[in-house]
Structures are given as C-alpha cells and as structure tokens.
Amino acid sequence: MGGFDQVALFLMVLVPLSGAILTMFVPRDRPKDAWHFAILVSAITLVLSLIVFLRYDYEEGGFQFARTYDWLDAPLNIDFSLGIDGISAPLILLNGIVLFGGVLISQTILHRTRDFFVLLLALGAGVFGVFAVRDLFFLFFFYELAVLPMYLLIGVWGSSSDFGTFLRTKEYGAMKLFLYLVAGSVLVWVGILALYVKAGDVGLAPHYPTFSLADLGQLAAEGQFSAGFQMWVFPLFMVGFGVLAGLWPFHTWSPDGHVAAPTGVSMLHAGVLMKLGAYGIIRVGMVLLPEGAQFWMPVLIVLGTVNVLYGAVSAMAQRDLKYVVGYSSISHMGYVLMGIATLHPVGLAGAVLQMFSHGIMTALMFALVGTIYDRAHIRDITVLNGLFKRMGVASFFFAIAGLTSLGLPGLSGFIAEFMVFTGAFRTYLPLAVLAVVGALLTAVYILRLLARTFFGEADPKWQHLTDASPVEKAVTGAFVVILIFFGVWPEPLLQVINQGVFELLGA
Numbered sequence: 429m430g431g432f433d434q435v436a437l438f439l440m441v442l443v444p445l446s447g448a449i450l451t452m453f454v455p456r457d458r459p460k461d462a463w464h465f466a467i468l469v470s471a472i473t474l475v476l477s478l479i480v481f482l483r484y485d486y487e488e489g490g491f492q493f494a495r496t497y498d499w500l501d502a503p504l505n506i507d508f509s510l511g512i513d514g515i516s517a518p519l520i521l522l523n524g525i526v527l528f529g530g531v532l533i534s535q536t537i538l539h540r541t542r543d544f545f546v547l548l549l550a551l552g553a554g555v556f557g558v559f560a561v562r563d564l565f566f567l568f569f570f571y572e573l574a575v576l577p578m579y580l581l582i583g584v585w586g587s588s589s590d591f592g593t594f595l596r597t598k599e600y601g602a603m604k605l606f607l608y609l610v611a612g613s614v615l616v617w618v619g620i621l622a623l624y625v626k627a628g629d630v631g632l633a634p635h636y637p638t639f640s641l642a643d644l645g646q647l648a649a650e651g652q653f654s655a656g657f658q659m660w661v662f663p664l665f666m667v668g669f670g671v672l673a674g675l676w677p678f679h680t681w682s683p684d685g686h687v688a689a690p691t692g693v694s695m696l697h698a699g700v701l702m703k704l705g706a707y708g709i710i711r712v713g714m715v716l717l718p719e720g721a722q723f724w725m726p727v728l729i730v731l732g733t734v735n736v737l738y739g740a741v742s743a744m745a746q747r748d749l750k751y752v753v754g755y756s757s758i759s760h761m762g763y764v765l766m767g768i769a770t771l772h773p774v775g776l777a778g779a780v781l782q783m784f785s786h787g788i789m790t791a792l793m794f795a796l797v798g799t800i801y802d803r804a805h806i807r808d809i810t811v812l813n814g815l816f817k818r819m820g821v822a823s824f825f826f827a828i829a830g831l832t833s834l835g836l837p838g839l840s841g842f843i844a845e846f847m848v849f850t851g852a853f854r855t856y857l858p859l860a861v862l863a864v865v866g867a868l869l870t871a872v873y874i875l876r877l878l879a880r881t882f883f884g885e886a887d888p889k890w891q892h893l894t895d896a897s898p899v900e901k902a903v904t905g906a907f908v909v910i911l912i913f914f915g916v917w918p919e920p921l922l923q924v925i926n927q928g929v930f931e932l933l934g935a
Contacts, residue, residue, distance in 0.1 A: 441557045477524025480512065486924045496509040505637060514926065515932065516560065522700060526791045533903050537690065539584075544584075583602035604681045605684070620639070658721075673705030673765065676734045690798075710768060732762045739759025743759060749877075759870060760789075760790070774854070776932070782844035822896045827882065828911060838916060
C-alpha cells in the first residue's frame with residue numbers, strides 16, 4: 429500500500445480529535461461558526477472513511493492500512509497499532525456517515541453550541557479509534573472516549589419526558605447511562621488486565637506481557653490460554669461489552685438514554701455506539717478466547733433471543749415515539765447478538781451487516797423523530813395523527829425506515845436478518861423460530877405506528893406543521909438512499925464482511 433494508506437487510519441482518528449480541540453477556540457457568541465467548522469471536520473472524516481472502505485482489498489483480506497507507532501517500551505509494552513479487516517471496514521464507514529449526518533442535523537443546538545460540538549467530535553474520534561486500533565490498551569482508551577461524552581451530551585443538551593405519572597428527566601437518563609456503561613467498562617478492563625498478565629506468564633518472547641491484539645491472537649491460536657482461564661474471562665467481555673450493545677437484562681439504560689438525548693446524539697448513540705459493544709465481543713472475546721466463546725455462546729444466543737422478543741413487545745406498548753424507536757433498537761441488537769452467537773459464517777456475517785443496516789436505519793428514525801418533535805413539541809403517538817398530509821417527505825422517509833426495520837425485501841434489513849436467521853436455523857433451531865416471531869411482532873408495531881401516526885386521518889390541530897427543512901431532507905434522504913442501495917445490491921458490503929468473517933472463524 430502507498431504512503432497515504434500508511435497514515436489513513438491515523439488521520440481518521442486525528443482529524444475529529446483535533447477538530448474537537450480546535451472547536452474550543454471558536455468564540456462562544458458565534459454558534460453558527462462552531463456548527464460550520466464541525467461540518468467541515470465531519471465531512472473530512474466521512475471522505476477518509478469512504479476512501480478506506482473503497483480501498484480495502486477484500487481479495488487480499490487480512491488487516492490492511494496497518495501502521496504501528498511505538499509508545500511505551502518494556503515493561504509495559506504498549507504501542508499505538510492500527511489496522512482494519514473486513515469486519516471493521518464497514519463499521520468505519522458507518523461511523524463516518526452517521527457522524528456527518530448527526531453534525532448536520534444538530535443545527536438546532538443553540539445553547540453552548542461550541543461545547544456541544546467539542547464533545548460530539550470527541551465521541552466520533554473515540555468510535556473511529558475503537559474500530560481502527562489493534563492494541564487493547566488503546567482500544568479501551570478510545571472506548572471510554574466514545575462513551576463518557578454521552579453523560580454531558582444528554583445531561584446538558586437533552587430533554588425530559590413527562591407522560592402523566594411517568595417522568596424521566598434528562599439528568600436521570602444521563603446518570604443511568606453513565607452508571608451502567610461504567611460498570612460494563614470495569615468488567616472489560618478487568619478482562620483486559622487478565623489477558624495482559626496471562627500473556628506475561630505464558631509468553632514465549634521477550635516482549636511479553638503485551639496488549640497487542642496480534643500477539644495475543646497468536647498466543648490464543650497456539651493454545652497458550654487454558655480452557656479454565658477462558659471460561660471465566662470470556663463472560664467479562666460478553667457482559668462488559670454486552671451492556672453497551674443493549675444485552676438483556678442490562679439494557680434498561682438505553683431507551684432512557686435515547687429518549688433524553690438530543691437528536692444528533694441519539695443518532696450516534698443508536699447508530700454506532702451500541703455497535704461498539706457487539707464489535708468488542710467479536711474482536712476481543714471471540715478472537716482471543718475461542719474456547720470460552722464456544723462454551724458461553726449458548727447463553728449469549730438465549731439472551732439475544734430475549735432481546736428480540738422483549739424489545740419488540742416493549743416497543744409495541746410505548747406511547748412516546750422515541751421510546752418506540754429506542755426499544756426497537758434493543759430488539760434489533762438482539763439479532764446482532766444472535767448472529768454472533770451462532771459462530772457460523774453466515775450468521776456472523778449477517779450480524780455485521782445488521783450492525784451497518786441498523787446503524788443507518790435507526791439514525792434515520794431518530795433524525796425524523798427529532799424533526800417531528802421540533803415542530804409538534806410532542807412525541808405522544810396517541811395524539812399525533814395523519815402527519816403525512818402536513819409532513820409528506822418526513823413521513824415517507826420514516827415509512828422507508830420502518831419497512832427496513834420489519835425486514836421488507838429490497839431494503840438492507842431484509843438480507844441482514846435473513847442471514848442471521850439462516851445461521852441460527854443451522855445451529856439453534858428453536859431459538860431461530862422465536863426470532864422469526866420477533867420479526868412478526870416488529871411488523872405489527874411498525875405497521876400500526878405508520879397507519880395511525882403518519883397515514884391515519886389528519887387532525888386539524890396539526891395543520892400548522894411544516895415539513896423537514898432542506899438540511900433535514902438532505903440528511904434523511906441520503907440515509908434512505910443507502911438503505912435502498914444496499915438492500916438491492918448488498919454485494920459491496922458482503923464481499924468485505926465475508927472475507928473478515930471467514931478469516932476470523934477459519935472457515
């Protein structure tokens with residue numbers, strides 16, 4: 429690879445991180461300048477992520493764009509090592525798309541605008557870092573950089589929900605999210621330290637102990653980690669990362685966080701942050717602890733199936749439009765967890781494709797919910813009626829997102845769920861049947877929502893509503909095009925994903 433390829437990933441992390449720092453110097457009394465600068469930074473990262481994805485050679489496979497920068501020598505042995513494979517490449521692209529869309533849609537942030545975009549760009553840099561690094565120390569560092577800004581983004585710029593006797597303040601949502609995710613991070617850090625120390629005990633070369641994913645992967649392939657060690661360490665990663673992925677029963681922070689967050693933050697929260705948890709289970713748990721994965725995956729697929737059913741039933745019972753989408757995200761992340769737990773090439777590839785598809789779909793849904801709330805100042809689906817006659821474009825785009833959610837053929841959700849179902853039917857037949865029931869429940873609440881809220885009889889009280897703004901139409905329209913494009917032609921994604929999955933599973 430050429431000179432640019434050697435620094436592409438470094439730039440992809442550096443640009444949003446530097447952008448966050450430089451945004452601090454934008455005058456407080458010029459909020460539009462902060463927004464415009466954040467657009468520039470996120471646009472550059474989008475271009476970089478697109479170039480990296482398009483230049484990934486799926487025929488060659490393996491980790492590409494690799495570069496290692498020495499940081500701390502012995503005895504710590506920590507290097508800033510970068511590289512992406514067929515699993516992380518599409519997720520890099522996903523973050524570039526959603527970050528750019530989230531920045532654009534945040535034009536309505538007028539309170540402490542500069543500070544908002546500092547945190548949002550830092551969050552985006554953290555996500556890029558998790559997907560790009562090949563060192564456990566820096567993976568954890570960027571993982572925390574992606575998670576911790578959420579507390580302030582929700583607590584300062586979020587909104588509270590009040591449904592009669594049901595009150596959830598933004599402070600409650602922010603604190604609940606913070607406590608759950610920090611608890612999960614503690615488990616992840618304990619697991620990382622366990623691997624680091626164990627590598628020093630069994631290391632066959634003088635540079636051990638190590639945080640290097642490549643070196644730890646080699647030790648795992650050589651069988652240097654005992655079965656007993658893997659049995660107790662893998663659950664630390666499964667639960668620790670699973671908290672961020674919305675794993676039942678550690679999921680309750682997520683819907684409250686979704687509802688309290690401002691629109692752009694909700695897009696990043698559901699679109700990419702939850703994917704970090706699933707990615708961590710794959711990249712760390714499955715690769716470094718294969719025997720532990722084999723032992724615990726039946727538990728994970730049971731919990732994933734509960735996610736699917738519980739999330740769908742809960743979404744069906746909600747009145748708040750944002751809660752509907754929030755619980756829908758829990759349900760769809762269940763498909764991701766099920767696909768991972770099958771340990772089957774088709775199921776795992778479907779899980780990665782579902783991460784990408786769900787990331788675009790749910791970001792689109794939250795963007796449109798934000799558009800509706802900005803105009804109606806309410807999200808109660810028992811009050812909102814017949815929005816299509818006043819908000820035709822927004823309603824049509826929401827319908828596309830909803831049909832993607834229920835797995836309509838021709839949209840990206842269909843092929844992803846089909847692959848997960850195929851892997852599950854080949855490995856855990858009874859649970860696969862239950863997952864299909866979950867898909868049926870999804871169709872029920874999505875179609876009911878569309879029929880009543882968007883295409884029902886128009887209520888005169890909403891005659892004053894206006895459709896999405898040009899910026900909102902551009903962002904949501906682009907997301908709709910992506911859902912349709914990869915629904916009709918998923919091959920560009922699957923070529924890359926399949927290569928990464930086959931190498932990971934040795935298929």
